[in-house]
Amino acid sequence: MIKGKSAKEIFDIRFFVRLGCILIIIALAIFLYFYGKQRTLYVDNWSTEINGVSYRYADWAEAQVDDLAASEYNPRVRRGIPLRGRTHTITVTTEDDNFNLIELDPVEFRLPADQSIISLPGLIAGLPVEDCIKEFIPEVVEIPGVSATDTSGGEEAAAEEDLFGDMSMDF
Amino acid sequence: MNKKMNRKFDTKDFIANNIVPIIFVVLCIVCYPIAGYSPEYLIDQIITRLVRNSFLVLSLLIPIMAGMGLNFGMTLGAMAGQIGIVFITAWNIVGIPGLLLAAIIATPIAIILGWFCGKMLNMAKGREMITSYMISFFMNGVYQLVVLYGMGPVIPLHSDQVILPRGYGVRNTIDLINVRRSIDNFLQFNIGPVRIPLLTIILIALLCVVIIWFRKTKLGQDMRAVGQDMEVAREAGIKVERTRILSIVISTVFAAYGMIIYLSNMGTLNTYNSHSQIGMFSIAALLVGGASVSRASIKNVFLGIVLFHLMFILTPQAGKNLIGQAQIGEFFRVFVSYGVITLSLVLYEIRTRREKAESAKVLANAQEAKA
Numbered sequence: 001m002i003k004g005k006s007a008k009e010i011f012d013i014r015f016f017v018r019l020g021c022i023l024i025i026i027a028l029a030i031f032l033y034f035y036g037k038q039r040t041l042y043v044d045n046w047s048t049e050i051n052g053v054s055y056r057y058a059d060w061a062e063a064q065v066d067d068l069a070a071s072e073y074n075p076r077v078r079r080g081i082p083l084r085g086r087t088h089t090i091t092v093t094t095e096d097d098n099f100n101l102i103e104l105d106p107v108e109f110r111l112p113a114d115q116s117i118i119s120l121p122g123l124i125a126g127l128p129v130e131d132c133i134k135e136f137i138p139e140v141v142e143i144p145g146v147s148a149t150d151t152s153g154g155e156e157a158a159a160e161e162d163l164f165g166d167m168s169m170d171f
Numbered sequence: 172m173n174k175k176m177n178r179k180f181d182t183k184d185f186i187a188n189n190i191v192p193i194i195f196v197v198l199c200i201v202c203y204p205i206a207g208y209s210p211e212y213l214i215d216q217i218i219t220r221l222v223r224n225s226f227l228v229l230s231l232l233i234p235i236m237a238g239m240g241l242n243f244g245m246t247l248g249a250m251a252g253q254i255g256i257v258f259i260t261a262w263n264i265v266g267i268p269g270l271l272l273a274a275i276i277a278t279p280i281a282i283i284l285g286w287f288c289g290k291m292l293n294m295a296k297g298r299e300m301i302t303s304y305m306i307s308f309f310m311n312g313v314y315q316l317v318v319l320y321g322m323g324p325v326i327p328l329h330s331d332q333v334i335l336p337r338g339y340g341v342r343n344t345i346d347l348i349n350v351r352r353s354i355d356n357f358l359q360f361n362i363g364p365v366r367i368p369l370l371t372i373i374l375i376a377l378l379c380v381v382i383i384w385f386r387k388t389k390l391g392q393d394m395r396a397v398g399q400d401m402e403v404a405r406e407a408g409i410k411v412e413r414t415r416i417l418s419i420v421i422s423t424v425f426a427a428y429g430m431i432i433y434l435s436n437m438g439t440l441n442t443y444n445s446h447s448q449i450g451m452f453s454i455a456a457l458l459v460g461g462a463s464v465s466r467a468s469i470k471n472v473f474l475g476i477v478l479f480h481l482m483f484i485l486t487p488q489a490g491k492n493l494i495g496q497a498q499i500g501e502f503f504r505v506f507v508s509y510g511v512i513t514l515s516l517v518l519y520e521i522r523t524r525r526e527k528a529e530s531a532k533v534l535a536n537a538q539e540a541k542a
Contacts, residue, residue: 032268032275036266036269036271036272
């Protein structure tokens, strides 16, 4: 087939060992991609509406994701937590009207997107975690007088264009 | 062995053979008291820089063994490493898994580039260094074309962190916060104020062991034979061209890994410039350690990096204390790098001519005696 070699000579044990090694490396790369990917979870203590029902923010809450340090959440606080992997656990502590601490059972959840948001008021109300977590899509707020199509990166792009000019300095 | 031991120590020869390291040692000794740094600070800085650069400089050893001189084409490996880093940053893969993935992405690119470079160098036998230098410039253009115009529309990358706001082209500077010092911080311990990045040291030691082992393998022996005399090696049945290509491929792949370690240590990727100077500085560091175009060892690598960086640390402060200008260190960095390479090439040429003249004289004397 190749340079007069027969199929038996080409597909010998060495060929399959090499093929096996390449496949193992590809499998490792796929594993590393999923294992090492960092996603952001926003833990949110804003009033929210889930399935048509409104839930008011908690006056005070503390949330701990996995074994990371717990954070306190006052009303209308939202914090981003970088996480690796898809499945995580959140433990929420809050207080009732008489200031008694209530620790909710740890809840396991799966991140639906690279940027997700989880609602503390929903979790405190006892809703299933699937209802409380969703993809985080930042809101675009239009400011009067500022064009939405303004490409502020234009200057940076122009600076990149000057690159070849800079290179001539080396010679 | 006995002959070697009985040979009389010649100071003149020693100085002539080690002129570059001697100049650097003298410079460092002069600058050290003027700079006024504490020994702890200097040791910490040297260790940090040693682990940052060792892998890159070690990648230069194999082509020297194969008689291909200083591989300026290691820049190609550095480009491959950078492409791997760009991908993992765009995909947001963090920590050591990210760096491993970058290495996996960089490997095939480095193999292809190394093979291409090796092929070219086989067509320009005897002019390997200047050819590899020119290839690195040529490939730099291709790299810039791919990174500046290909990434985004052709190669689908959509990360704001990496891609320019216009929608294509990679940003001039990429923050590698997700992988910064992830190898160094893993298994790191402190001895007083000095940080010891154990995992990086283990990786470098592993590469040293691989190089020592490689020299004893069949391929390693073939490379040494090719390095000494290509025609004799060919007569002995060694596939000279294949062996030379392999040496460049191995060097390019190691350079790609070295660049990944270097960038993770630095924490910033200068997309369009990081690779361009790395070949020059790595070669200069190796030469400072006493290596030559035809002979280099692991001890040259470490001695060179220590002396080279010691000078970079000391001269800005010494310059500032002497004439109030820290910028003098930067000037030093550039002209010393180029100067060292020039000096080494000139010394190598002088030595080769002298050896040729001496062997011709010996041959003439032998012929006279025979007649």
